[in-house]
Every structure is written in structure tokens, then in C-alpha cells.
Amino acid sequence: MIKLKKWLKDNEITEVECVVSDLSGIARGKIAPVDKFLHDWEMRLPESVLLQTVTGDYVDADIYYSLLDEADIDFICRPDDEAVYKLPWTIKKTAQIIHNTFDKMGNPLELSPRNLLRTVLNLYAERNWKPIVAPEMEFYLTACSDNPDLPLKPPVGRSGRTETGRQSFSIDAANEFDPLFEDMYDWCETQGLAIDTLIHEEGVAQMEINFRHGAPLVLADQVFIFKRTLREAALKHNVVATFMAKPITNEPGSAMHLHQSILDVETGKNVFTNADGTSSDLFFSHIAGLQTYIPEMLPMFAPNTNSFRRFLPSTSAPVNVEWGEENRTCGLRVPSCSPQNRRVENRLAGADANCYLAIATSLLCGYIGMVKKLIPTPPVQGRGYEPRSSSLPHTLESALDRMERCDEVAEYFGESFAKGFIAVKRVEQENFKRVISSWEREFLLLSV
The missing domain is CATH 3.30.590.10 (Glutamine synthetase/guanido kinase, catalytic domain)
Known part of the structure; x- marks a missing residue:
């Protein structure tokens, strides 16, 4: 991390956005002052983040607990010093750093989209x-x-x-x-x-x-x-x-x-x-x-x-x-x-x-x-x-x-990724079906 530490210092970074991609491609993570980031390179996030839908909901409990620890434990995120970006639109000098994700045993997390790409490579x-x-x-x-x-x-x-x-x-x-x-x-x-x-x-x-x-x-x-x-x-x-x-x-x-x-x-x-x-x-x-x-x-x-x-x-x-x-x-x-x-x-x-x-x-x-x-x-x-x-x-x-x-x-x-991804998308589909569209109101309201 010597290279990353030097980059943060040279660019006078004061805040770090620590991010991972969820299944929908949404950036999830934490924002930390640079001193806090340098003191502890690891970020922890709840495992549930990777089974969250685009609406913020979660999969059914049976599937949830078949894929995640019942104690709702954290997974480990470590910064990738090859994926560091200076944010030009922020007021404070801020860096966005994509993190690699691991389970509690230090193994690459199977539900991580970025890890899935690594697996194929x-x-x-x-x-x-x-x-x-x-x-x-x-x-x-x-x-x-x-x-x-x-x-x-x-x-x-x-x-x-x-x-x-x-x-x-x-x-x-x-x-x-x-x-x-x-x-x-x-x-x-x-x-x-x-x-x-x-x-x-x-x-x-x-x-x-x-x-x-x-x-x-x-x-x-x-x-x-x-x-x-x-x-x-x-x-x-x-x-x-x-x-x-x-x-x-x-x-x-x-x-x-x-x-x-x-x-x-x-x-x-x-x-x-x-x-x-x-x-x-x-x-x-x-x-x-x-x-x-x-x-x-x-x-x-x-x-x-x-x-x-x-x-x-x-x-x-x-x-x-x-x-x-x-x-x-x-x-x-x-x-x-x-x-x-x-x-x-x-x-x-x-x-x-x-x-x-x-x-x-x-x-x-x-x-x-x-x-x-x-x-x-x-x-x-x-x-x-x-x-x-x-x-x-x-x-x-x-x-x-x-x-x-x-x-x-x-x-x-991997079975965990396949099961988790499909479950997340099915929950999103169910949420969509609960919404009444303007087409239905326009053509069915007074016609059926």
C-alpha cells in the first residue's frame, strides 16, 4: 500500500470513498477521512449488501440465510491500488477507490460481480x-x-x-x-x-x-x-x-x-x-x-x-x-x-x-x-x-x-452466485408487478 499512500499524499486527498459494486452495478461503501483510511486499510460491510435489490429490498429469508451467515456478519474489503480515481466534482479533494472483497476466511467473495469477472479471466x-x-x-x-x-x-x-x-x-x-x-x-x-x-x-x-x-x-x-x-x-x-x-x-x-x-x-x-x-x-x-x-x-x-x-x-x-x-x-x-x-x-x-x-x-x-x-x-x-x-x-x-x-x-x-443473482432479480420483478402503470389506467380504467 506504499504506492497508494504516496498517491493520496501527493494529491492532497482529504476524503476517501471506499466502494464496491453490488449485483445491480450500484456503488456501495463508506466515506472516510483520509487519516482514518490510512490507519485501517480494511473496510467492512454487511454481507447483505450483495443481496440487496435495486429498490433496497432483500431476497426471501430462506434464500438469504442459505447464502449468508445467520448472524449477518461483515465481509472484508481491501483497496485495490490499481483502481484509484480522483473525483473532480467534489468540494474537498476526494478519491474513489474500488475495493476487492473477501469472506471472513480471506477467500474472494463469490457474490461479488468484480470477483466473478476475475474468475472468468x-x-x-x-x-x-x-x-x-x-x-x-x-x-x-x-x-x-x-x-x-x-x-x-x-x-x-x-x-x-x-x-x-x-x-x-x-x-x-x-x-x-x-x-x-x-x-x-x-x-x-x-x-x-x-x-x-x-x-x-x-x-x-x-x-x-x-x-x-x-x-x-x-x-x-x-x-x-x-x-x-x-x-x-x-x-x-x-x-x-x-x-x-x-x-x-x-x-x-x-x-x-x-x-x-x-x-x-x-x-x-x-x-x-x-x-x-x-x-x-x-x-x-x-x-x-x-x-x-x-x-x-x-x-x-x-x-x-x-x-x-x-x-x-x-x-x-x-x-x-x-x-x-x-x-x-x-x-x-x-x-x-x-x-x-x-x-x-x-x-x-x-x-x-x-x-x-x-x-x-x-x-x-x-x-x-x-x-x-x-x-x-x-x-x-x-x-x-x-x-x-x-x-x-x-x-x-x-x-x-x-x-x-x-x-x-x-x-x-458458482452455485451461491447463481442462486443469489436469480433471487435478487425475482424480488425486483415481483416489486415491479405491484406497480400499476399509466397504460393500465389509460386503457382499462373506463373500458373493462
Whole structure:
């Protein structure tokens, strides 16, 4: 911790936000004065934090106590000195530090999303493979509102007007929010976040930020930090930034596109490419693994009821696990690139997915395909919105049932994680079903 201690001193840090990611991707933790942090490197949090739902509720008692100690003990959090970020928006000089999580015996905590990604990366390391990923995050900017029953509205830009119509790739439409994005870029640079291009997406005030490719754990940490950074920048300008999968009716959903490739550790070469520059058998098996197991593990990419609104017919999201070269109508796109950069783009994950879990699962699906030498379906030529292979589950309930029946989930993720994750999502689904929607009031109130 000598390196971390020096960094805190050099940057004159007075407060430290000690954080971990819960299953929904929410930052949980404690804020400590720097002297207190330096005196005791370990932070302790109740085990229950990792079985908390997005609404703050918990799973049923039977499942709760089958996974956690009945005494509601703490788990141990230790700072990762490779995941330290200076917060540029705070009044006091503050650092946010992502912590590694352990049980009381010192073992990595199985319910931790970050540990799950480490588990998958260890599988690759055992075969001398090194995954490389590049996430693309879509999001909406909306006007502030204190009434969740009202539809979201686009914010007012520099021109004093709200955006109308579809403005895909419009520079002027993106420039409407220049002050916000200038802060975002400055703050990301301060924190060392590897963001690249900004584009205006198809929806009204919908944007996309691309991250430069790199190591999966580093990129997952950066996406985790970026979401909070963007929200803070938006709030400074009286705007809301949301990563909901489908926040606005009749507008496109927001995705987290994941580009992934695999390098050979010894040679540094892309295992997706043969010596003559052609696609390798491992490349095709990786695609086949994604095709086979994404439908079985879909809640890791679409974790909320709202996530499945992105997959409705006539939306711009590909509702399939087809693959094709330079084909955005496929759930699995192979971009046009040099042989050394050959990769697969998983376009099915929603922007609302936990970045650790989505990256871990996407890599795991491909890994299983590689070790089992699976064979993909033929690539799609032309429009691929109509799936030829097995379709995806249409609801969170059916997706959770399917995930529960998938033997590979417990085999690779562990029984505790599988049981805990599914239980948390089922509680959230039950909470959702208790809420009466505006659609029901509008069309059923006086009609049935």
C-alpha cells in the first residue's frame, strides 16, 4: 500500500470513498477521512449488501440465510491500488477507490460481480489466453423531473430549444450540450478513463461514448466509474443522464456493445486469426459459444424488466444471436478490420447491465464455445432481424427460469452466485408487478 499512500499524499486527498459494486452495478461503501483510511486499510460491510435489490429490498429469508451467515456478519474489503480515481466534482479533494472483497476466511467473495469477472479471466489465463475488450456505452440526456409517473422529456440545449426528430451522428445536435461534455471529458481525463469518441445516437438526445480497447477488469472498472462521472456532469448542468435500457416510449433503447478478442499470451497474436490472415477455428467457436449461451444467461445482459422493452419487435436492437460481417442487424457483429484486430461485437447487452457481469458473461460464453469446439450457424447475409436460430427469452421471468436451468451457470459462476443473482432479480420483478402503470389506467380504467 506504499504506492497508494504516496498517491493520496501527493494529491492532497482529504476524503476517501471506499466502494464496491453490488449485483445491480450500484456503488456501495463508506466515506472516510483520509487519516482514518490510512490507519485501517480494511473496510467492512454487511454481507447483505450483495443481496440487496435495486429498490433496497432483500431476497426471501430462506434464500438469504442459505447464502449468508445467520448472524449477518461483515465481509472484508481491501483497496485495490490499481483502481484509484480522483473525483473532480467534489468540494474537498476526494478519491474513489474500488475495493476487492473477501469472506471472513480471506477467500474472494463469490457474490461479488468484480470477483466473478476475475474468475472468468483466470479461466482464460489457464490456457495462456488474454481477452481484450472495448465497451460502447449508449445513454440519454433528459430534462430533470421529480415525478416518475410523467414521461421523460428531452433537455433544453445551448440554442434554448429541445431536440426533435432523429439526429443520428449529428455534430450540431451533440454540440447542443458542449458545456456538459467538456466537463465530462475533463473529468474523465482527470480520472484516467480511456474514453474515445462521442457520437449522437438515433434517439432524441441519445448519445454514445466509446472506450479504447484494453484489459477487461480495467475497462469494467472504468465503465463503473464513468456512469457516475457522467451523471455528476449532467447534474451540474441541470440535466439527467440515464443508462436505462429503454427510458422513452417510441425511442430506441440504449445498449452496452462489447467488442472482444483474444490474444495468445506468449506471442501476443490474435487467436481469432490464422497465420495466413484467415479466421481461425477458435474464432468461429467463440461466436458459437456466444450464440449458444447468451440465451441461457440473458439476465446478465438484460437484468431488469425495462431491459426487455429494448427487444420488442420493430425496435432498432437486434433481437437475435445471429452473426454477420459488418451487419448491425445481427446480435453478433464482426466489424471490418485487419486480421490482427479481428473481433466480435456483442450488441445484445443493455446499458443498464452491470458492466462486470456483462463483460464476464460475454467472455465466458465465448470461452465455453472455444473449449467445447462449438460450430456457429452460417453468417447472415443482408437483413438479420428475423432470427433463424433459437430465439431469446421475451421476458425477465422466462429468462431467469432459463438461466436457472443452465448447468454452466452454476458450474462456472458458482452455485451461491447463481442462486443469489436469480433471487435478487425475482424480488425486483415481483416489486415491479405491484406497480400499476399509466397504460393500465389509460386503457382499462373506463373500458373493462
